[in-house]
Amino acid sequence: MGDEIVVAPGGPLRGELRVPGDKSISHRALICNALAEGEARIRGLLDSADCRSTMACLSQWGVEFEIDADNLLVRSPGQHSFRPAPGVLDCGNSGTSIRLLSGVAAGLPFRSQFDGDDSLRGRPMRRVLDPLAAMGARVADADTAPFWVDGSDGLHQGFDGNLAVASGQVKSCIVFAALRAEHPSRIIEPGPSRDHTERMLGAMGADIEVDGSCIRVRPGADLATSDVHVPGDISAAAFWMIAAALIPGSDIALPNVGVNPTRSGVIDVLRSMGAVVELHNQRDVSGEPVADITVRGSQLYGTRIDGDLIVTALDELPALAVAAAFAEGITEIHDAAELRVKESDRIETTSAMLTAMGVEVEEWPDGMRIVEGQPRGATVDSHGDHRLAMSAAVAALASDPESGPTTIRGASAVEISYPSFWSDLDRLRHDGR
Template sequence: MPRFYRLGWASAGDSLDAATNLKYLITPGGSLQGRLRVPGDKSISHRSIMLSAIAEGTTHIRGFLEGADSLATLAAFREMGVEIQGPEHGELSVKGVGLRGLRQPERPLDMGNSGTAMRLLAGLLAGQRFPATLVGDASLSRRPMRRVTAPLTEMGAQVLTSEAGSAPLHIQPVSSLQGIDYHLPVASAQVKSCLMLAGLYAQGDTCITETAPTRDHTERMLTAFGYEVSRSGSRICLKGGGRLSSCDLEIPADISSAAFFMVGASIAHGSDILLESVGINPTRVGIINILRDMGANIDLTDKRMAGGEPVADIRVRSARLRGIRIPLDQVPLAIDEFPVIFVAAACADGETILTGAEELRVKESDRIQVMADGLKHLGIEAEPRADGIRILGGELGSTDGGDGIHAHSDHRIAMSFAIAGLRARGPVEVHDCANVETSFPGFARLAAQAGLQIEQEVV
């Protein structure tokens, strides 16, 4: 028999995993209201564990995201001998072991669904004196890894992949790594960060030149731990063999999670929400810039710094959106937020065109195709293209009478179509939603508290 939960996640005694068929059932209408605090930033949470583990001394962290992805990173470092207390309500302490203090894990390190964790850890483990294997779930095991293994090989690392260039990654110890001067073929913070972490263990300088700005959380956090990173224009360099010193870290609320409520409040008539303490790193604010270009009513207040990262409270009120051609320079600044931006485009007047975003094809799902399929299911004209999509705004329909929309176990697809239900003509049913817990534990509960009429069904 199916089980229903009207205001969020299952009870504490109910354990759901990625294999569970969790459905969202959204009743249309309503508006979003109130003050909300979304969970801590996932990208920063990953990095906080990695760098505090190889620092000297004990690092105290607040605002840590207790989602499956970041908890997988935490578990990996416990497997490598790092003493970690917590997390409890987002707070934890990590007793660092220094650059050379990690121990060989007794089993493969399971990264679950997290591409960030796997790619960054590949760099950090490439310079260790022990072998290690990185594995993941079925989705992660299909994602391309040669983008990190190829430059790591140039540094002298030994990393074996599947024939398809995907996980599992078998990393063998080498006598030493050598710094390289690497030009990123595509904008990727994950590749950049992977090479920077490997560079900590390399002889000489490791330099990376970006084709376009990408999130700079690794550079900022290394600096917070006292490790020198130099930047000149699009070129970032660090020298291997230094040391990291423990510090206190405060992780801001995740702008990628806030994005769902920013779009929801923009498209739902009568909405007015305040999102508290959201990270507004300049390399992550594409969602704000794009929505403002579309006519969204967004105000940033109480701007301040937290843990080396800029944060602000974000107020969003409903607005009439218009279709736009999304500027190319905003694509890397909003790469994770495009699924919900597509929902905004579906509710906007006129045509929205995205190009230069082929990276969306190799995320947890093919986000271009999956979003286009779901929008078409709701009656929206959506034309997928090799590197983007064309969406003609219109009236969202319903999945009533059909088999629903399939999120393909992609957390951002699931949440995006849940938000789309605010403007649908009838009920919207979204399948394969269990992986939402990887990045946004408690999403349905918080959304319901804000005004989204959402139920969950475990089949």
């Protein structure tokens, strides 16, 4: 496939589809097991560019990986035996890799140099470097990558304070550093953020306590490796949920999807818009809530998305903006300024995409106002942002059939989180015929 793809409108979408493993949980399964000495098997790991970046960085510290049937085997000497990386820790496009591994690096007795691609170099890093410096790590005087973190002097202070933003990445960075600090840490969040790190570390023996918005970490506990079964990624499932809701006659099943309440805001938003989203066979797998999801085509209505709901649906907001473009009435998105510092400025790029397709959009500093319309085929650009490329595909599928297809430039961006996206799209369309 070239870096441009053409998507024609049409449907319905029908059938069952297993979405790839959850990206956030995959990163954490790799990192948490690397911290402990021994072996662990990870089943369902997302094989994507972002997760490969995390593996490449951990390999430089001495962690080994091996494919074993359907599992990935992690073999680690433990964080206490990590060796200095022979080169720069290149995190590619992955903000999760660079921020979480910075926290690990703060607890290592040597300097680690981090960098990434042009997109990652534009994302804010002071939000993790400042807390690490307050704990005693030496860090580069930098706002963005490239930067370095040096834990040679030890972490003489625990972290005790409020996070400036509700961010699972920032919180996890501090938690990883707190495991190696000389004193306990207390982290207070301004709002809910994904809690995969706390769940996983707690299961592995870390002395970590969660009480509402407060996370307490006491250092010194020995971590034990833990086999992990990674559920399907709700952020990947969201594209099919929204596409199925928009296209009449659609009926799709998405088995084994993670429905962690800190991540499932997309379901709440879609239901508030009138979508028929059902969860079946709800259970816990490797400490994470999982369900089988079904979605049918339905009439959607405008809504307001703001407050804590933003944090639990942040990655899905570009796709939800697409849903809003087809919904009856007006949708407003507020409190979403964090979208401006993702892989692209997602407020600006999502607004531009919808505008190119004929939708009336008013852009605000922290969100947007979207007026009901009938998006039409157009040429749009992903700006190298995987979620924008997939959101554009959903808009193209549901667009006015008489307006022609949509050309999506930068289509290969899906490799970052969902390499099989285009083939899965073909499957669902074929099953719907």
